[in-house]
Structures are given as C-alpha cells and as structure tokens.
Amino acid sequence: MNRDEYLAACAARYDHCGYERTKKMKFTQLERMILEGHVELARMLLQSRLEDDPRGKAKGGHLCPKCKHALRFPEKHKWQRRILRTIMGELAYHRAYGLCDACGYTGAPLDEALAIPRRGPSVGALRKICHAAVVARSFEAARDMLRELAGMLFGRQHIRTVSEREGRRIVEERNEEVKAAQAGRGPQACASAPELLVIAADGGRVHTIQPAPDERWKEDRVGVVYDAVPRPDPEAKLGEYEGAKAQTKTYVASMEKWEPFGWMLWVEALRRGYEAAKQVLFLADGAKPIRDLKNLHFPNAIFILDFWHVVEHLAGSARAAFGEGTEAAIAARERWKRMLWNGNAEGIIRDIAEQSHRLGAPQKGDPESSPRVVLHRDAFSFFPNNKDAMDYPRYRTQGWPIGSGAAESGVKQLAKRVKGTEMHWNVSHTGAEEILALCALFNSEDGRWDQYWDRRAQGGPE
Numbered sequence: 001m002n003r004d005e006y007l008a009a010c011a012a013r014y015d016h017c018g019y020e021r022t023k024k025m026k027f028t029q030l031e032r033m034i035l036e037g038h039v040e041l042a043r044m045l046l047q048s049r050l051e052d053d054p055r056g057k058a059k060g061g062h063l064c065p066k067c068k069h070a071l072r073f074p075e076k077h078k079w080q081r082r083i084l085r086t087i088m089g090e091l092a093y094h095r096a097y098g099l100c101d102a103c104g105y106t107g108a109p110l111d112e113a114l115a116i117p118r119r120g121p122s123v124g125a126l127r128k129i130c131h132a133a134v135v136a137r138s139f140e141a142a143r144d145m146l147r148e149l150a151g152m153l154f155g156r157q158h159i160r161t162v163s164e165r166e167g168r169r170i171v172e173e174r175n176e177e178v179k180a181a182q183a184g185r186g187p188q189a190c191a192s193a194p195e196l197l198v199i200a201a202d203g204g205r206v207h208t209i210q211p212a213p214d215e216r217w218k219e220d221r222v223g224v225v226y227d228a229v230p231r232p233d234p235e236a237k238l239g240e241y242e243g244a245k246a247q248t249k250t251y252v253a254s255m256e257k258w259e260p261f262g263w264m265l266w267v268e269a270l271r272r273g274y275e276a277a278k279q280v281l282f283l284a285d286g287a288k289p290i291r292d293l294k295n296l297h298f299p300n301a302i303f304i305l306d307f308w309h310v311v312e313h314l315a316g317s318a319r320a321a322f323g324e325g326t327e328a329a330i331a332a333r334e335r336w337k338r339m340l341w342n343g344n345a346e347g348i349i350r351d352i353a354e355q356s357h358r359l360g361a362p363q364k365g366d367p368e369s370s371p372r373v374v375l376h377r378d379a380f381s382f383f384p385n386n387k388d389a390m391d392y393p394r395y396r397t398q399g400w401p402i403g404s405g406a407a408e409s410g411v412k413q414l415a416k417r418v419k420g421t422e423m424h425w426n427v428s429h430t431g432a433e434e435i436l437a438l439c440a441l442f443n444s445e446d447g448r449w450d451q452y453w454d455r456r457a458q459g460g461p462e
Contacts, residue, residue: 001048009044013037039151043088056095056110064100065112071098080108085121087128087150115459120162123457128152133163133435134417134442167434170441170452174252178263186270193276194227196244196400199269199298200283200407201290204415206255206432209424218427220418220436222411223252223265225272230399238341243401250444251410253436255427262293269298283404285309286386305389306404311337314348317378320371321355343394345387353379414439 001009017034025033054060058073073096080097083090095110107118116122121129128150132142139156146152146159154162177187201223208218228244236242250272252264266274274280282301284290286309294303314336322328332351339347356375366373395402417439418425418432425432442449 001044001051006041006045006048010041013041039088043086043091046086046088047091047093050091050093050095050110050114053095053110053114055113056093056108058096058098062096062098062109064098064103064105065107066105067100067103069100069102071100071109073098082108082111084116085125085152085154087122087124087152089151112459115457120165123453125152126162126166126456127453129154129159130163130166130438131442133159134438137416138423139163163438164431164434167436167438170437171433174264174267174437177267178260181267181270182263187267189271189276190273192273193278194273195277196228196230196279196281197269197272197274197277198226198228198244198246198281198283198401198406199265199274199294199301200224200404201261201265201293202285202404202407202411203287203290204411204419206418207424208427208432210427216424218255218432220253220255220411220414220432221258221261222407222414222440223261223268224406224410225250225252225265225268226406227272228401232397232399234393234397236396238338241396241402243396243403244399246401246406248445249406249410250446250448251414251440253410253414253440255433255436258289258293262297265293266297274298281400283401283407285404286382286389291386302400303389304395304400304402305386307340307392307402309404310340310386310390313378313382314340316374317352317355320374321352321359340390341392343391345383345390349379349383349387352383356380410443413443 017030017037022030022033050056055062058078062071063069064071078096079094081092081094083092095108097106097108099106110116111118117126120126128146129142129152132145133139136142136145139160142159142163143154143156146154181187201221203219203221205217206220208216210216210218226246226249228246230244231242233241233243250268252261252268254261254264256264269280280298280301281304282294282298283304283306284294285306291303294301315333318329318333318336322332336348336351339345352375356372356379359372359375362370362372362376368374392402414436418435425435427433441452
C-alpha cells in the first residue's frame with residue numbers, strides 16, 4: 001500500500017462515519033465503530049510499513065546477528081509469509097528468511113532489526129497477555145479481561161503457554177544474575193545508599209500436579225526487600241506501635257528450596273543497596289531454614305522475630321498449659337504478651353519451662369499438638385533459640401519494624417494468583433515457577449516491570 005492508497009482508505013473511513021450514515025446511532029455505537037475503523041487503519045499502516053522496509057528484502061548484504069557472516073537466502077525462503085498478532089490485531093507480512101552457512105543461524109533480518117520475537121505475538125501484545133495472566137485470578141479470567149479491555153482474542157491455553165514461556169525467560173535471567181553474583185559480578189546497586197534496608201522472607205503453599213505418593217501441596221518462597229524510614233516510639237503502648245514506614249518494596253518468589261532461594265534474595269538485596277546501607281534488618285518468623293538463610297547470606301543484618309508470630313506461640317503455650325478458652329489461659333497469654341513487649345524473654349522462658357515440667361516431658365506417640373509437646377518445644381527450643389531477636393524495646397527506640405507483614409502480604413498477594421481449589425500447577429518450566437517470577441516482577445514497586453518490557457522491545461537473544 002502506497003501513501004495515496006492509505007490516504008484514500010482514511011478518506012473512505014471518514015466518509016463512512018458521516019452524519020447521514022450514523023445519525024440514528026447512539027454514542028456507544030459511534031464509539032465502537034470509530035474505534036474499529038481507527039484500529040483497522042493503524043493495522044494497514046503498520047503492515048504497509050513492514051512490507052516497505054528494505055531490511056525485509058533478500059538483498060543488501062544482511063549479516064548474521066551471531067557471527068556476522070553474510071546471510072544466504074534460499075529461493076524458497078526469499079518471501080516467507082508471517083502472521084503476527086499485535087496490539088492492533090492480526091496482520092500478515094512477507095519478509096526474506098536467511099541462512100548463515102558459517103554458524104547455522106536462520107532468521108529474518110527484518111524481525112531481528114525490529115525486535116519482533118521469533119515466535120508468538122509482538123512484544124506489545126505479549127506485555128498485555130502477561131499483565132492479564134498476572135492480574136487476573138485465572139487464565140480464563142485473563143482471556144475475558146483481554147477481550148473486554150483490549151479487544152484481543154486469545155484462548156486460555158494460548159495465554160497460559162505464552163505467559164509461562166515469558167516467565168521462563170525471567171527465571172533464566174534471574175538464574176544468570178545469581179551465577180554472576182556468585183562469581184563476584186553482582187548487579188548494579190541503587191544510586192543512593194538506603195538509611196534502613198529491610199529484608200523479610202516467608203513461605204506459602206501451592207497445589208501442584210505430582211504423582212502419588214509425592215505431596216501435592218508444595219511450599220513457595222517469597223522474599224521482600226524494602227527501604228524504610230525509622231520512626232522511633234519507645235513509649236508506644238502494646239498494639240499502637242507503627243515503626244519504620246516501608247518505601248519501595250521489591251519481590252523475589254520461587255518454588256525452589258530455601259538454599260537456592262537464599263541466593264536469589266541475596267542478589268535482590270545487593271541490587272537494593274545491601275552493601276552500602278547504613279543499617280540492615282532481617283525479619284522472619286523464626287523457622288530454622290529462614291534463620292539459616294539469614295545467617296549465610298546476611299550475617300551482618302540484625303535479626304528481628306516477627307512480634308505477632310511470637311504472640312501466637314505464647315497463645316499456644318497458654319492453651320497447652322491451662323486449657324482452651326479458660327480464664328487462666330487468657331490471663332497467662334496477656335501476661336506473657338506484656339512481658340514480651342517489655343523485653344522480658346527470659347521471664348517468659350522460665351514461666352513456660354515451669355509449665356512444661358508440671359505436665360512432664362513429651363511421651364512417645366504424643367501428637368505435635370499435644371500440650372506436652374507444645375510446652376516443651378516453646379520452653380526449650382523456640383524461645384531460647386530466638387530470644388536474641390526479641391528485644392522489642394530496643395527496636396521501638398530505634399524506630400524499626402517489628403513485624404514481617406510485608407513478606408506475609410507478599411505471600412498472600414501472590415497466592416491470589418497461584419493458590420486456589422481449582423488450581424493445579426506443574427512445579428517448573430511450564431507452571432508455578434514461571435508465573436511466580438512474573439508476579440514478583442509485576443508487584444515490585446521500583447518500575448522494573450516497565451523496564452523489563454522496554455528492554456524486551458529492544459530485542460536480544462530469544
């Protein structure tokens with residue numbers, strides 16, 4: 001299509017929308033008709049632009065993008081037709097498809113030059129598909145969202161395939177970053193060192209497709225890193241303390257075990273200024289794998305045990321010692337909570353140990369929920385092992401956070417997408433790992449979602 005033909009098409013579309021033809025239409029009908037015409041003209045212009053591009057012709061000394069040798073264009077590939085799905089709908093164009101005799105590369109110089117993916121939709125359409133796949137509750141809902149809001153008609157399985165493939169690309173980039181950081185080539189840190197950097201981690205549950213007798217509910221790991229502004233309040237009453245206010249949160253999420261996940265979280269912390277931060281905190285619930293992760297990757301960070309998680313342990317010990325819902329249990333729980341708030345972890349350990357001795361040591365066959373097991377675990381394991389992370393008066397004086405709510409909310413946010421009674425995932429390569437990577441990218445608040453798609457639009461290895 002040349003310029004005159006395109007202008008003629010525009011004029012025809014203009015006349016088509018004239019008053020006499022459309023005077024009986026309501027505004028919504030006008031909107032739809034004019035928008036459809038606009039998209040049709042845009043698609044025509046884009047197709048014409050592709051067809052006229054000299055880089056799509058089988059001449060001009062095209063070089064292999066890998067080894068820079070000259071490409072050869074076999075006769076049958078000189079005008080290969082491609083159907084491309086774009087944000088303006090489907091279009092077809094012809095372009096030369098070359099072969100490199102030196103390295104075996106095959107590809108279309110035009111596609112390479114314009115950073116059109118070798119397969120699948122355009123990057124613009126791909127971004128919309130991935131956005132819907134992350135935001136919607138399911139791939140079916142993503143299909144409906146794309147149709148209603150973008151006028152893009154994709155099936156649920158196609159949306160799943162495309163978004164998981166893009167998630168795999170993100171996973172592979174992340175894995176390469178970890179390898180580089182382990183070799184001493186860490187990511188570029190943020191420009192300014194944060195006054196306070198907070199790292200937190202927690203685990204969720206994902207229903208997977210696993211053959212029996214494997215456990216189908218698998219744990220996903222979620223980490224959050226954020227900079228914060230301390231808000232000292234040493235005299236705050238129990239339940240009224242707010243602490244440091246989070247600024248920008250970024251996420252890491254994976255189905256990998258805690259050990260490899262720790263490397264991912266470490267790389268994310270490096271990117272956020274871990275090595276230059278004036279103060280670094282690590283917040284978690286005291287689970288041994290997470291504490292081991294902290295000790296390995298963040299040895300200089302101050303470990304803070306999530307206050308409300310500790311309160312749950314106190315409530316469990318009170319129930320175990322005095323019975324569910326009894327006045328004695330309620331009184332003990334409130335007394336221990338005040339002791340915890342005031343930094344008296346040693347007194348709590350003595351009290352719970354006394355109750356453990358009163359009931360006796362756990363017996364063979366006792367379930368994990370039995371009073372003897374609960375009291376013995378809290379008195380001689382949980383509280384002694386974590387008492388160094390329970391100095392809440394000091395944390396309030398410094399204005400630091402005392403809860404890992406940012407990680408817990410991250411788990412819940414991602415669970416909205418990957419957890420549900422009707423959701424069953426492969427663990428990786430075509431499943432949960434890839435969607436979690438997309439979710440972490442999308443939910444990070446530093447603009448990396450936009451940055452990723454900007455890079456994607458510039459091309460690079462497929």
